[in-house]
Amino acid sequence: MIKVYINDKPYDVVEGITIMQAAAMAGYKIPSLCYHPRLSIYGGCRVCIVEVEGVKNFAASCSYPIKDGMKIRTNTEAVRKARKEIVELILDNHPQDCNICKRNGICELQNLAREVGVEERMFAGERKRYDKDDASPCVENNQEKCVLCGRCVRMCAEIQKIRAIDFVNRGIKTRVSPAFDMSFKDSVCSCCGQCITVCPTAALTEKDYIKETFEVLNDKSKIKVAQIAPSVRAAIGEFFGLKPGKNWEKETAASLKKLGFDYVFDTQFSADLTIVEEASEFLDRLKGNGALPMITSCSSAWMKAMEQFYSDLIPNVSTCRSPMSMLSSIIKTYFAKKINVDPKNIASVAFMCCVAKKYEAAREELLIDGMRTTDYSLTTRELGRMLKSSGINLPDIKGEEFDSPLGQSSGAATIFGVTGGVMEAALRTAYELATGKTLIDIEMTQARGFEGVKEGKIDVDGTEVRFAVVHGLGNAAKILDVVRKDKNKYHFIEIMACPGGCIGGGGQPYTAVNGQTFDINLLKLRAQALYDSDKSKIIRKSHENPDIKKLYDEFLGTPLGEKAHKLLHTHYKPHFPKGI
Amino acid sequence: MPAMSVSEKFKKVFLDDKYSVGQERVALRNVGLIDPENIYDYIYNARGYQALAEVLTDMKPEDVVEAVKKSGLRGRGGAGFPTGMKWEFTAKEKSLEKYVVCNADEGDPGAFMDRSAIEGDPHSILEGMLIGGYAVGAQKGIVYIRAEYPLAVERLEKAFCAARKEGFLGENILGSDFSFDVEIRLGAGAFVCGEETALINSIEGKRGMPRPRPPFPASNGVFGKPTLVNNVETWANIGAIFLDGADSFAALGTEKSKGTKVFALAGKINNTGLFEVPMGTTLKEIVYEIGGGIPNGKKLKSVQTGGPSGGCLTEKFLETKIDYESLAAAGSIMGSGGMIVIDEDSCMVNIAKYFLEFTKSESCGKCVPCREGTTRIYETLTRITEGQGEEGDIEKLELLGEIIKKSSLCGLGQSAPNPLLSSIKNFRKEYEEHIYLKRCRAKVCEKLVDYVINDNCVGCGACRRVCPATAIDGTVKAKHYIYSAKCIKCARCFKTCKFNAVVKETGLPE
Known part of the structure; x- marks a missing residue:
């Protein structure tokens, strides 16, 4: 313990922390912009400056380590003035279009300007002008709004280890871009959208399909079908200012009906379907028909990254489509036939926690008879904006059940949204399919939790099945390097591209201020909402879902069968964008 | 060989040269006197590697650090941090791997001190680095040099090869336990890479942007290892300290600034070029004796010292002794040793604009005050020189300048407003004439x-x-x-x- 003086009062603090951390303990929240607790220290925005006695210039509190006896002043007139001036300098080079901006009201720069008391702009000089890069189906890059805090760059390089973006040019001309001035579309970007979640402004945003979706909703000739992913319901409440940790399943279903969808189905239904297929595939591979370890394929950003960086592992990746694509396939075949409508007249809209699902929806490998199965994939944020603009206040809505026949799901499907959930769900089913016995202890703690790499094993009738669960593409890289060296270490690996799994997806609502979007406590709360729902369900194993059984009986035949192969499975091919 | 001080030797060779008046050569002691591509010339005619031999045989690393501390040598890159202390910090770090870096990314326009030192005497730099490496316990040296100096790079490479062949580089140097090798890294032309943390990033293959300090390179430098970064001129001084003794080095200069300093004199002056003088020489001696005065009988208006981020001093500072403290007190900096003489035909607002144009384009873009602030200063100065100045501009510029100075991340930003602030301080009337009377006294601004x-x-x-x-x-x-x-x-x-x-x-x- 050492003693520091913050604003003339002594505090005992532990050694090795920064001024910002010490000040927080003393009850002073120092404003900041480029700082993010889970990324490396950058020290670029200079908003968090403080005065330190004996130090000539202001010290950036995010990076400056405390020393015994240090005298720190966080709120002197000079510091306040400088902070305000610095934020003004940022604003001088920022478009003044807050009221038409996607981040209006939930923008960190707006909040910061208010916090430091900006009242006027100092210099009316040149403002940066760049064309928007909106060619990618997932990420839009609007560099005019970029404040160059570098969080996206650090996120992509440090957490996801993709390094798709970096700073280019110097001085006032600096901007964030993929290599070689490429569009995001042509770059190595995995489309995970994590850069969007840490962006303080609207410089990086998801490609928005709200307008198109409203057009569809107003098209009388179409049958409008919606589906929502498990983690959307665990986070959508936050968009309406509600505390995280509650499952808004029924309210969301009802809200979508109010938006004008004719049928609202549940991606959790197809999560059960995925598990039945994937568990069967795994057991098949375990018998020697295919490469091991088998790696999950539900995460679209992981799919893109895999085709680019790990194409040698294509034989190891499950051929199962993601739950979204499986449900879309079923909607446009089985369901279309059931309601006797030409699938071309069905508009299938998916509401996902994911940005990369937009890319997946457009993958040509997923076309069925030349037809796109998911017409639009929207994020939780876009859903929130659609509801707000339609005057639908989620917390006031009386909940409704999902529509039949693609609306019922097991508890296993619910936990798909959390890291480890797919593994847990798959093993619940694989165990019972392989052994014919009932699995008693179905909550697999080995797969739960938020460590980057989780390992575990389960005994399946005398065979030890070793599995690993990773979330975040950076962690995936760690485990895949192991796999490349030793194919026998694991049998089954779950990879989710986003930290925390889908609940931490790139399309989830922004929260509060100062980068808490990528906060472990928030992820835990969202996860709890899903685990609680699993617990409250009577059916907790995918293969016990009666509607799934019915679907196989009426339409698909058997798991891994011919029809399943055509509609529920896919294939991959290597991609080498410039820069790999 | 007969003991003749290098300066004596220098004077003997350049006896009739008007440049030699008042000069004292320490850092550039061999430049122009030996064949830089011949290691034997360095060894036999310039007591080459003698200092290294003495250090390796007779001195413990801590004694070496002590000697450098005693010499009073301070960083010649500009900030003037005591070199011995820097060495001590690095030496005290416990690490199996340490680096010694020579900062040869000389970027100031018109400055070529480092270039001359390397091109004329590469072995002295290497010898300095070897001594430094031994003192701090490093095994690896890196010379970070700008690619725009091809001859310097070539001579360094030749010097390294020759030294390796002669056993001054590599394993067990001169039969001691000390092993050390050096490699060259080329800079890609970014001014900011002369800042030590940006330079380290660049060495690591990252974008040349400064890192927040602390942690300082002494504890967390190249690839996270303790690293000693010194400027070319600093390294060039090391050999002299051990050849002639720390005391004789400390005998030169002022109380707090020891030794000599190399300057590049340019602008409206009769004798332009490089010169090396003891610390404490006055600006007047430099301008009127070594520099030979202003051409065409014009009046001196200002001397800008310290490169693009230095300050503009007026005639009243002519008696200022050149050392780190006096220059700082006068509102300028030592910098790496640029010195530009400005006569009455120059407009100070325009001069400030010129320097800000340089710093704004060389800002790395990382921190807000430097990136945005220097551009706003440049824009405002442009406006003023075009007759669009407004009441309040000077005050705004002063405020912004102070904030950039106090809150920027690295030395580039912290010193970028110097030309502006010092010219406002010393030539406020000229700014006011530009803004209120729309008149440019020097007749430089076309619109005024x-x-x-x-x-x-x-x-x-x-x-x-x-x-x-x-x-x-x-x-x-x-x-x-x-x-x-x-x-x-x-x-x-x-x-x-x-x-x-x-x-x-x-x-x-x-």
Whole structure:
């Protein structure tokens, strides 16, 4: 313990922390912009400056380590003035279009300007002008709004280890871009959208399909079908200012009906379907028909990254489509036939926690008879904006059940949204399919939790099945390097591209201020909402879902069968964008 | 060999050279005297590697650090941090791997001190680094040099090869336990890479952007290892300290700034070029003795020291002794040793604008004050020089300048406003004339003068024809006339006239 003086009062603090951390303990929240607790220290925005006695210039509190006896002043007139001036300098080079901006009201720069008391702009000089890069189906890059805090760059390089973006040019001309001035579309970007979640402004945003979706909703000739992913319901409440940790399943279903969808189905239904297929595939591979370890394929950003960086592992990746694509396939075949409508007249809209699902929806490998199965994939944020603009206040809505026949799901499907959930769900089913016995202890703690790499094993009738669960593409890289060296270490690996799994997806609502979007406590709360729902369900194993059984009986035949192969499975091919 | 001080030797060779007046050569002791591509010339004629041999055989690393501390040598890169302390910090770090870096990313426009030192005497730099490596316990040296210095790079490479062959580099140097090797990293032309943390990032293959300090390179440098970064000139001084003793080095200079300093003299001065003088030499001696005064009998207006981020000093500072403290007190910096002499024909607002244009384009773009602030200063100065200055501009500039200085991440930003702030401080009247009277005393700012035609006019009509505003009237072979109300001050008439008949007038009292 050492003693520091913050604003003339002594505090005992532990050694090795920064001024910002010490000040927080003393009850002073120092404003900041480029700082993010889970990324490396950058020290670029200079908003968090403080005065330190004996130090000539202001010290950036995010990076400056405390020393015994240090005298720190966080709120002197000079510091306040400088902070305000610095934020003004940022604003001088920022478009003044807050009221038409996607981040209006939930923008960190707006909040910061208010916090430091900006009242006027100092210099009316040149403002940066760049064309928007909106060619990618997932990420839009609007560099005019970029404040160059570098969080996206650090996120992509440090957490996801993709390094798709970096700073280019110097001085006032600096901007964030993929290599070689490429569009995001042509770059190595995995489309995970994590850069969007840490962006303080609207410089990086998801490609928005709200307008198109409203057009569809107003098209009388179409049958409008919606589906929502498990983690959307665990986070959508936050968009309406509600505390995280509650499952808004029924309210969301009802809200979508109010938006004008004719049928609202549940991606959790197809999560059960995925598990039945994937568990069967795994057991098949375990018998020697295919490469091991088998790696999950539900995460679209992981799919893109895999085709680019790990194409040698294509034989190891499950051929199962993601739950979204499986449900879309079923909607446009089985369901279309059931309601006797030409699938071309069905508009299938998916509401996902994911940005990369937009890319997946457009993958040509997923076309069925030349037809796109998911017409639009929207994020939780876009859903929130659609509801707000339609005057639908989620917390006031009386909940409704999902529509039949693609609306019922097991508890296993619910936990798909959390890291480890797919593994847990798959093993619940694989165990019972392989052994014919009932699995008693179905909550697999080995797969739960938020460590980057989780390992575990389960005994399946005398065979030890070793599995690993990773979330975040950076962690995936760690485990895949192991796999490349030793194919026998694991049998089954779950990879989710986003930290925390889908609940931490790139399309989830922004929260509060100062980068808490990528906060472990928030992820835990969202996860709890899903685990609680699993617990409250009577059916907790995918293969016990009666509607799934019915679907196989009426339409698909058997798991891994011919029809399943055509509609529920896919294939991959290597991609080498410039820069790999 | 007979003991002759290097300066004596230098004077003997360049006896008749007017440059040698008042000069004392320590860092550049061998430049011009030995063949830089011949290691034997260095060894036999310049006591080469003798210091290294003595250090390796007779001295413990801590004694070496102590000697450097005793010499009073301070960083010649600009900030003037005591070199011995820097060595001590690095030496005290516990790590199996340490680095020694030579910062040869000389980027100041018009500065070529480091270039001359390397091109003329590469072995001295290497010897300095070897001694430094031994003192701090490093096994690896890196010379970070700008790619725009191909000859310097070539000579360094040759020097390294020769030294390796002679056993001054590599395993168990001169039969001691000390092993050390050096490699060269080329800079890609970013000024900011001369800042030590940006330089380290660049060495690591990252974008050349500074890192927040602390942690300092002494504890967390190249690839996270303790790293000693010194400037070329600092390294060049090391050998001299051990050859002639720390005391004899400390005998030169002022109380707090020991030794000599190399400067690059440029601008409106008769003798331009490099010179090395003891610390404590006055600006007057430099300008009027070594520099030989101002050409064409013009009056001295200002001396800008310290490169693009130094300050502009006036005549009243001529008696200032050149050392780190005095220059800082006068509102400028030592910098890496650029010195630009400005005469009465130069406009100080324009000079400030020129330097800000440089720093704004060389800002790495990482921190807000430097990236955004320098651009805003540049824009405001441009406005002022074009006659668009407004009341309050000076105050705004002063405020912004102070904030950039105090809150920027690295030395580039922290010193970028110096030319602005010092010129406002010393030449405030000129700023006010620009803003309120719309007049440029030095007649440099085209929009802030009146154009008139004098009796030199032969009536050729060339000015009349180029005037885009039809502001010039006159008949052939008769004196022409400019209607000032119509004149848009494009200066085309001024540039066109071959008879010096179009002149600029300000109407300002002398």
